[in-house]
Structure formats: C-alpha cells, structure tokens
Amino acid sequence: MKKNTFIALLFIASSSISAQKSDEQMLKEVYNSALTNSKSYAWLDHLSNKIGSRLSGSAGAEKAVVYTKAEMEKLGFDRVYLQEVMVPKWVRGEKETAYILDNKTKITVPICALGGSIATPKKGITAEVIEVNSLKELAELGKDKIQGKIVFFNRAMDAAQIEAFHAYSGAGDQRYAGAAEASKFGAVGTIVRSLNLRLDDFPHTGAQGYGDIPESQYIPAAAISTNGAELLSKTLKSNPKLKFYFKQSCVQMDDVLSYNVIGEIKGSESPENIMVVGGHLDSWDLADGSHDDGAGVVQSMEVVNIFNNLGYKPKNTLRVVLWMNEENGLRGGKKYEEISLLNKENHILAFESDSGGFTPRGFSIEGDAANFDKIVSYKKLFEPYLIHSFVVGHAGSDIGPLTSKKIIKMGLKPDSQRYFDHHHAGNDTFDAVNKRELELGAGTMASMIYLVDKYGIVN
Amino acid sequence: MKKNTFIALLFIASSSISAQKSDEQMLKEVYNSALTNSKSYAWLDHLSNKIGSRLSGSAGAEKAVVYTKAEMEKLGFDRVYLQEVMVPKWVRGEKETAYILDNKTKITVPICALGGSIATPKKGITAEVIEVNSLKELAELGKDKIQGKIVFFNRAMDAAQIEAFHAYSGAGDQRYAGAAEASKFGAVGTIVRSLNLRLDDFPHTGAQGYGDIPESQYIPAAAISTNGAELLSKTLKSNPKLKFYFKQSCVQMDDVLSYNVIGEIKGSESPENIMVVGGHLDSWDLADGSHDDGAGVVQSMEVVNIFNNLGYKPKNTLRVVLWMNEENGLRGGKKYEEISLLNKENHILAFESDSGGFTPRGFSIEGDAANFDKIVSYKKLFEPYLIHSFVVGHAGSDIGPLTSKKIIKMGLKPDSQRYFDHHHAGNDTFDAVNKRELELGAGTMASMIYLVDKYGIVN
Known part of the structure; x- marks a missing residue:
C-alpha cells in the first residue's frame, strides 16, 4: 500500500469513527435532556387538565391553539404562526x-x-x-x-x-x-x-x-x-x-375557522429543505385526549426544547406543526399540504407522533427503499435506548396528504398494548400517561430528526 | 460432490428448515394461546382482589399457598406439593x-x-x-x-x-x-x-x-x-x-412455618433434567402485589396452561415453583436449593418472572458464554413478538441460590418504565396490570422454555 493511500484510508477510518462517536454522544445527550430537563409533561398537564378535550371547533380546541402558540413563542423559533383552516364542527349535545x-x-x-x-x-x-x-x-x-x-x-x-x-x-x-x-x-x-x-x-x-x-x-x-x-x-x-x-x-354545525399552529426554525445551511415534526391538536370530546394526541403535540414541541438545551441548530429548516382536525376531517393536514404546494416548498422529512405517549419501540416508515435502508442504518445507535423496531408502515394521518419531490415520512411507534384501552374514550386522561415514557418518545423523535438533519436523505 | 454427500447435505438442510418452520409455528401457537385462551388474568384477579397482600407469615400468604396449590392441581401436573420453609414474620401494625x-x-x-x-x-x-x-x-x-x-x-x-x-x-x-x-x-x-x-x-x-x-x-x-x-x-x-x-x-415476630408451592410434570425423555419456572408468592403488605410478584406467579402457572392447550409434553421435567419470602429473607429460594442438593437434582434451566407484568421486551440471562450464545440464537424466532433484548444480567432473586452442574438462569425482562411507580407501594394493584401485557409475558416464557426443552443446553 502506498503511503498516501494509507494515510487517506486512515483519515477516512478515523473521521468515520469520530462521526460515529459523536452521534452516540449526541443521542446520549438528547435522551439525557429528554429525561431530565423536559417541558413535555408540564405542557401535557396544562393541555389535559387546564384545557381538556379539544374537538375541532370547540372552545377547548381554540384554547389549545392559543396556549401552544404562546408556549412555542417562548422556545425561540424564528417564527411562530397560525395557519387558517376551516374545520367541521360536530357537537355531541347531551349525554x-x-x-x-x-x-x-x-x-x-x-x-x-x-x-x-x-x-x-x-x-x-x-x-x-x-x-x-x-x-x-x-x-x-x-x-x-x-x-x-x-x-x-x-x-x-x-x-x-x-x-x-x-x-x-x-x-x-x-x-x-x-x-x-x-x-x-x-x-x-x-x-x-x-x-x-x-x-x-x-x-x-x-x-x-x-x-x-x-x-x-x-x-x-x-x-x-x-x-x-x-x-x-x-x-x-x-x-x-x-x-x-x-x-x-349530536348535531353537525357549519364549518368554523380554526388553525394549524406552526413554529419554524430556519435551516442554517439548507433552509429550502424542510423537516416537519408534529401531532394533532384536536382530540375527541369524551376526555382530555392525553394520549391522542396531546402526547404527540408536546413531544413535537419538546424536540425543539431538546435542541435548545443542547445548543443544536438544524442545518435544514425545522417546523413543528400542530395540526387541527385529524379526528374528523383531516382538514389541517390537507391545508398544510395545500399551502406547501402554493409556496413550492420542499419537504425532506415529515415525522408524526400520533400513536400514544407509551414507551417508544421504533419507527413506522414510508419512503423509497434507499431511504428506508438509510434510516435502518441508524438502528445500532438506538439500541441503548431500546428502540428496535424499524418497519415499513403508516407514518401518520396528518402527514398523509404531504407530497414532495422526495420525502421520508415516519411515525413514532410506541408500545401499543394499552393504547386502545384509552383511545377515543373517557379514560384518555393525563393519569394514563407516564412521564418517562412520554419523554423517551420525545428523545427518540429528536434523535432521529438530528440524524436526518445531519445526513440528509437519498435524492 | 459425491451423490451421497449431496443427499446428506440436502437432508440436513431440509430437516433444519423443517425444524425452523416448526419452531415458528409452535411460537405462533404459544402466543396465540397466551392471548386468547389464558387463565393468568383471572388467577391474578383472585390473588389480588380476593386474597390481597401476602407478606410472609401473614394470613394472605397462607391463603395464597392454598389457592395456588388448588389451582395447580387443576392443571394436570404429575404432582403438586408444598415444600416447608420457616419464614420471618414482620408485622407493620397501625398505620x-x-x-x-x-x-x-x-x-x-x-x-x-x-x-x-x-x-x-x-x-x-x-x-x-x-x-x-x-x-x-x-x-x-x-x-x-x-x-x-x-x-x-x-x-x-x-x-x-x-x-x-x-x-x-x-x-x-x-x-x-x-x-x-x-x-x-x-x-x-x-x-x-x-x-x-x-x-x-x-x-x-x-x-x-x-x-x-x-x-x-x-x-x-x-x-x-x-x-x-x-x-x-x-x-x-x-x-x-x-x-x-x-x-x-412494626414488630419482628418469631419465624413461622410457610411453604413453597411446587407443581411438577415428569419429563418424557430426560426426567432427571429439571427446568424450573416461577415467581414469588409473597408480596409486601401495602397493596395486592399485583406486579410484584402476582404477575410472575400467574405467568409461571400459565406456562403449563399453554402447554396443556397445545398438547405439549416437555421432554425434561418441568417444575412450576412459587417461592415464599423473596421480599424479606429469600428463605423459599434457599430452601428450594437445600432440598435440591439433598436430592442430588440436576437443574438445566431456572426461569423467573419478577420484574412486573408489563410488556415483555426480552431476557436477562446468567450462564456461560456457550449457553448465552445458544439462547441468543433463538432471537430471530422472537422478532414477531417484539422480543428483542437478550442481555447478560440478573435473572432472579429466588433462583439466585440454585446451583447445578450446568444451568442457565433467565429472568423475564418486561418494559421497566412504570415498574417503580408501583413497586412496594400502595398502588401495586390489579388495575395497574394490563391483561395483554401479562399474557404476552407468559407467552414469552412458554416459548423460551419450549426451546430450551427441545434443544437442551450446552454441557
């Protein structure tokens, strides 16, 4: 072997080791922040216990818009704004x-x-x-x-x-x-x-x-x-x-004006590439919607809190989107896509958490084979966090309408055994959410978004 | 390649494929039985809600001995018996x-x-x-x-x-x-x-x-x-x-007589080799001990119920042991070992479930490297059941004292996030146990015991 080749190989090997080491360190810090310095549980407490149910068009939904916008404004986004969307209003009436x-x-x-x-x-x-x-x-x-x-x-x-x-x-x-x-x-x-x-x-x-x-x-x-x-x-x-x-x-009323709540951090290197992470702000009316989808809302906001705690600035634009009306119309998801098309935006990642705030187990992934393989290549990094399930599958309803030249869609995949004990029922309440499980989910989301931000997608 | 060699290789390949296939089918049936035809949740309901706390020496502990013995007698063991053990009796007194x-x-x-x-x-x-x-x-x-x-x-x-x-x-x-x-x-x-x-x-x-x-x-x-x-x-x-x-x-009283509850199925081929599966029957006194360790007790009994449902007769002797006094003395575990030594018994497997009745994630294994590797070779079979964590670690307190010429010890490793919310506290109650999570644990235990029974251990 020639000396130059040897040095070049040595350089590649060592830089690859150092990149690897740094990802491991970064994920450790991400999870550490999630478990020891998180705002997610307190946010969920407010959403669930101070605001309560948030069916589209209800007073609760509107309060949730105001509350999450205000909380996002404290997180140092470049811009926090509301995206107008007309939503159906269905009212249960008396029991x-x-x-x-x-x-x-x-x-x-x-x-x-x-x-x-x-x-x-x-x-x-x-x-x-x-x-x-x-x-x-x-x-x-x-x-x-x-x-x-x-x-x-x-x-x-x-x-x-x-x-x-x-x-x-x-x-x-x-x-x-x-x-x-x-x-x-x-x-x-x-x-x-x-x-x-x-x-x-x-x-x-x-x-x-x-x-x-x-x-x-x-x-x-x-x-x-x-x-x-x-x-x-x-x-x-x-x-x-x-x-x-x-x-x-129950009665179906006329559609009313509501909002997606959006916070945006402009990418430091490739602001034209957008990564979106979110959950849906609306919930059914029988309980607090703590798992469905208060958990996804606060975990998405927590991704930014974690990045803030670690001083991490994304290279690509990062948007937290809290969609309105996933439960009975998907108008928020559709509106987001409509505006994105109008603005000729390029999304590279859409990540949704809408499967409950239980212990995270992995990711449900929609994308082409090359990008699926790229995501799976991060599997080892997640092992210390007991994240093991990387599967092709439904990523999320709100990100369903989103199209882009090339996009990976991912859903957080928490343990599913208890989810339907609470789903859309009177016991989808705050006490059914475990703080650590919620936080581990946020850490998992932030870790994956960090990796996609750093290594990009296969175009 | 000579024709005979070719045929021999073909035979090895096909028999290995058929063995593999059959394991997959067997595990599917095991989990299916666990999730659709289990007695474990009803047993736990009785232990928790009809008997309640079971601190060594208490009336609850004695009732639990009588109840589990009676239930085991319905399961068609070759023999169900009590093993005498003197246990400490500590009484809390007034609140x-x-x-x-x-x-x-x-x-x-x-x-x-x-x-x-x-x-x-x-x-x-x-x-x-x-x-x-x-x-x-x-x-x-x-x-x-x-x-x-x-x-x-x-x-x-x-x-x-x-x-x-x-x-x-x-x-x-x-x-x-x-x-x-x-x-x-x-x-x-x-x-x-x-x-x-x-x-x-x-x-x-x-x-x-x-x-x-x-x-x-x-x-x-x-x-x-x-x-x-x-x-x-x-x-x-x-x-x-x-x-x-x-x-x-509180006051420490004199030791009193209590029991390990043991059910035994004689092995059809190697009755001298014993596989033991169990949990501890005693609990702390502040609640029902539903997770600690009612869950492990009923999961261990359920292993036999599953084998019965599938008509599976173990080749090695299978013992279900419900140990007394794990919480404050470990007398049951020590007594079991003492009697085992007296009888010159040969244990090849000791499996304990004592980490709560939450969604199973894997196994915590004590054994030599060859046997650890052998257990890990079954990992792929468990993937459909989201069992992914095969680690070297503490297997269980009650099986701690057990010695044998060569033995694998394993502990069921459930999701741990919620365990210490309930551990030894007034809220370790039946409602904190999810039926499916409990049952998946029993299926996981039965599957592993089936594989060890079939393929043995490395001596």
Whole structure:
C-alpha cells in the first residue's frame, strides 16, 4: 500500500469513527435532556387538565391553539404562526342514553354517538336488534332481515394480533362505514362494539362517515362499551326479539375557522429543505385526549426544547406543526399540504407522533427503499435506548396528504398494548400517561430528526 | 460432490428448515394461546382482589399457598406439593404517622416503615433532620453532625438511566443499609426517599437490614413519598433547624412455618433434567402485589396452561415453583436449593418472572458464554413478538441460590418504565396490570422454555 493511500484510508477510518462517536454522544445527550430537563409533561398537564378535550371547533380546541402558540413563542423559533383552516364542527349535545329491553327488564348500557353521526329523534329509537360480525355478513342478510332494525356490529378486535394497531385496522370498517352500509338495507340505527381490546365500561367514539348515501337516508350510529356489547350479544342469544333503545342529540354545525399552529426554525445551511415534526391538536370530546394526541403535540414541541438545551441548530429548516382536525376531517393536514404546494416548498422529512405517549419501540416508515435502508442504518445507535423496531408502515394521518419531490415520512411507534384501552374514550386522561415514557418518545423523535438533519436523505 | 454427500447435505438442510418452520409455528401457537385462551388474568384477579397482600407469615400468604396449590392441581401436573420453609414474620401494625415541624407549622407527610425495621417508641420520635445523599456523605459528616438526629437519605433514582432497574440499583443502598450505617454515627432514626422515579404521594416500603450492629443500636427506618421528600428537602433549606416527627409500630415476630408451592410434570425423555419456572408468592403488605410478584406467579402457572392447550409434553421435567419470602429473607429460594442438593437434582434451566407484568421486551440471562450464545440464537424466532433484548444480567432473586452442574438462569425482562411507580407501594394493584401485557409475558416464557426443552443446553 502506498503511503498516501494509507494515510487517506486512515483519515477516512478515523473521521468515520469520530462521526460515529459523536452521534452516540449526541443521542446520549438528547435522551439525557429528554429525561431530565423536559417541558413535555408540564405542557401535557396544562393541555389535559387546564384545557381538556379539544374537538375541532370547540372552545377547548381554540384554547389549545392559543396556549401552544404562546408556549412555542417562548422556545425561540424564528417564527411562530397560525395557519387558517376551516374545520367541521360536530357537537355531541347531551349525554347519550341506551338500554336493552329484555321483555320487561330494562338494562342500561354505556353508549356514545360516533363522531359525525346524526341524532336520534328526540324520543330516541326503539327497535329490534340484529347482530352481525362484518359488513359482508350484513350484505348477505340483506333487506329482509335488516329492514326496520338496529344493526349491532359486534366483531371484536382480534386479540391474537401482537400489535394492537393491526387488531384495530381489522375491526375499524364496522365503525367507519357501518351506518352507511346498514342504511342501504333499511336499518334504523347502528350500534358498534367499541374498538377496545379490553372488557370494560367505556364506550369509544371515533369518526364515521355516511359516504355517498343521500342525507335523507342517514341513520344514527353509536358505539357501545365492550362489556355492553358482550351483554347485548348474550341477551340476544336468549331473547332474539329483545328491543334496544338509544337516544343521542349530536348535531353537525357549519364549518368554523380554526388553525394549524406552526413554529419554524430556519435551516442554517439548507433552509429550502424542510423537516416537519408534529401531532394533532384536536382530540375527541369524551376526555382530555392525553394520549391522542396531546402526547404527540408536546413531544413535537419538546424536540425543539431538546435542541435548545443542547445548543443544536438544524442545518435544514425545522417546523413543528400542530395540526387541527385529524379526528374528523383531516382538514389541517390537507391545508398544510395545500399551502406547501402554493409556496413550492420542499419537504425532506415529515415525522408524526400520533400513536400514544407509551414507551417508544421504533419507527413506522414510508419512503423509497434507499431511504428506508438509510434510516435502518441508524438502528445500532438506538439500541441503548431500546428502540428496535424499524418497519415499513403508516407514518401518520396528518402527514398523509404531504407530497414532495422526495420525502421520508415516519411515525413514532410506541408500545401499543394499552393504547386502545384509552383511545377515543373517557379514560384518555393525563393519569394514563407516564412521564418517562412520554419523554423517551420525545428523545427518540429528536434523535432521529438530528440524524436526518445531519445526513440528509437519498435524492 | 459425491451423490451421497449431496443427499446428506440436502437432508440436513431440509430437516433444519423443517425444524425452523416448526419452531415458528409452535411460537405462533404459544402466543396465540397466551392471548386468547389464558387463565393468568383471572388467577391474578383472585390473588389480588380476593386474597390481597401476602407478606410472609401473614394470613394472605397462607391463603395464597392454598389457592395456588388448588389451582395447580387443576392443571394436570404429575404432582403438586408444598415444600416447608420457616419464614420471618414482620408485622407493620397501625398505620405510620409523620410530620414536619417547621417552627409552629405541622405538615403531615406520607411515610411507611421499611420492612424489618423496629418500631419507634410509642410516643414517636421527634428530632432535627440531617439530609444526606449517600452513605459516603453520611460517613464524611460523622458523629458530630449526626448524633441525635434523624438522617434523611434523599438521593433520587437517576432519571437519566434508560432502564429503570439500573436507576433502582443505583439508589437502593440508602434503603437497605441506611439505618445500620446511620446508627453507627448516633442517629435516632432514618427517613429514606422512596425508590420511585415519579413524584407522587406513595411511600414505598422494602427490605432493610441492620447488618451486624448490636440489637441495642437498632434505630427505626421509614420511607417517605417522593413528594414528601421534595417538601422536606425544600423546607430544610429554609429552616435547617426544623424537626421531624414519626411514629411506627412494626414488630419482628418469631419465624413461622410457610411453604413453597411446587407443581411438577415428569419429563418424557430426560426426567432427571429439571427446568424450573416461577415467581414469588409473597408480596409486601401495602397493596395486592399485583406486579410484584402476582404477575410472575400467574405467568409461571400459565406456562403449563399453554402447554396443556397445545398438547405439549416437555421432554425434561418441568417444575412450576412459587417461592415464599423473596421480599424479606429469600428463605423459599434457599430452601428450594437445600432440598435440591439433598436430592442430588440436576437443574438445566431456572426461569423467573419478577420484574412486573408489563410488556415483555426480552431476557436477562446468567450462564456461560456457550449457553448465552445458544439462547441468543433463538432471537430471530422472537422478532414477531417484539422480543428483542437478550442481555447478560440478573435473572432472579429466588433462583439466585440454585446451583447445578450446568444451568442457565433467565429472568423475564418486561418494559421497566412504570415498574417503580408501583413497586412496594400502595398502588401495586390489579388495575395497574394490563391483561395483554401479562399474557404476552407468559407467552414469552412458554416459548423460551419450549426451546430450551427441545434443544437442551450446552454441557
């Protein structure tokens, strides 16, 4: 080997070792900051306990816009601003009531209207019930069996799935499309088993849509707690002629003006390349939305707090975006993309946290193979933090609409086992979030964003 | 290549592929059984909610012996039996009281006696407080500064640690040895910050020992909640002359007879080789001990339920052992080893679950390098179940005393972030255990035991 070649190789080897060492050191400092010097838990405490639920168009949502904008302004962004977006406003109205009428016995069960549902008539709906386990079974039964009845969708989430999100995907069509499909066969209402792997008494709301059926054919749709579903199913077996009563007062109002909240740090080297990190500011109305998605909101803000603590200035532009209306319209995500197109922006990374504030396990990644491989090449760096799962998969709803010449989208992948115990239900509250788990998630996000900022993406 | 060699290689390759395939299928069935057909959660419900706390020598501990023996007898073991063991009996007595006397202001704070501590005099102890952060600092201060005072050990668990157990290890000496050390310098009592990473109002008990100091020099030792510790420390800064009052009535009684509960399935091929799986039946007295270690108890029993569901008969002898007295004496673990030596038994595997019923992440392994490597070679099989952490480390206290010609010891390694929120405190209750997380742990244990049973260990 020639001396020059040797020296060159030595240089490459040593600079690569030093780069490696420095990443390890940087990640250590990032996690250290996340675990010992974080604002995220206090922010979440405020969002959850001082503001509370934040359904699009609600007073809570507007307070959350004002609060997070003010908090972001303290973080030293180059610019913090609101992005106008018209959002749907759906209001639950008075608490729903429901009971099973088993001959003369009246058994109260916990239900809640699904988001976007119409109300029942003021006196409620009373009808016989037909239990089905799928949209396919519904269609097979047809009009004869369904006309005039309440359809009870009772397919449980598949407990055999290891990832709870897979169990959710496998059962979600009943909630989202059940009412529209049942209406086609003359049903007068639908009751869906809550999307919850646990047996308990919380009904879980969530978006449903009437698709393209005419408005005159809309029927009320509600969710019943898993214990309620078990009881209804069991009672139906002994008395198929039982009746079910439910009443809900929800109403879809006109769209109202709301906002995405955006904070921007201009990149020191390549300001034209934008990295966005965020969660959604809106939540369902039954609780505080602490996991869904208060956690993602405060973790995204915490990424900047961590960079501030470490004196790290990103080379690319970094935007924290708190989207409005993920739950029932995705208007915020769509608006962000619309404005980005107008401004001919170039996003290289979109990172969303919207899977709960539980212990982070890895990343769910959308991107081409070269960029996926590049992300996976950082895996070793994450081992000390027990981050091990780098998979191709859904990155996030709000970043779904975003397009760019070349972009990596990533979602934080926390442990999923407890998520659906709380998702869209009355117990998605602050006490269900563990401070360290939340902070580890923020550290994981900041670490990955640091690496993408430093090493870029494959164009 | 000669034809025979080719055929031989083909045979090896195909049989190796088929073995591999079958392991994958077996693990799938194991986890499926764990998640859809488990008795573990119902057992834990009974242990926690019908029996409750199970401190050695208590009525709860004895009920737990009777209950688990009866439940094991339903599982079709070849033999279920009790192994006699004399255990210490420590009784807390009436609830402790404590307050800070800041001039004329009396601020009540939550404390509990540490296990093994002596009582205060009936009228309690009132004394000035000296705050220290380590046994080293205590020694440096010496008799002059400590004589006549209550020593307040306030070193927090290190939040920067990723694994909560590492943070626990780093702070535990204050609890275990604090009173004995402080007594040497004339302290009249000790108050230790609870070993909890979270700020809350639960005092956490746990074993402490007086070492070899004479009984006349024993001083009362208590734990204070983390919020209480913060308050005491803060108040001390403004008023170093404040006084602290505490009263506790605990008493160490004579040893009493108790039992390890053991179920045994004779191995179909190598009955002389024993695999033991277990957890400890005793718990601290402040709550149900659902995580510590009700979870480990029911997961160990569930291993056999899973094998029954799948019709799997182990080749080696399989023992489920529910040890008594892990918390304050380890007498059960020592007795098990004593009897094993007497009977000249050969253990090849000891597997303990005693780190909580949270989402399993991997295994903590004690064994020689060859066996460690052999265990790690199964890693790929566990990937679908998000089990990723195979590390050298403490396997379990109850299996600590066990010796054998050649043995692998393993501990289930669940996610640790929430463990110390509940550990030894009043909130170690059934509602803090998630059914799926508990079940995934049992599936992980059964899977590993299946693999060790099938492939043996390196002798």
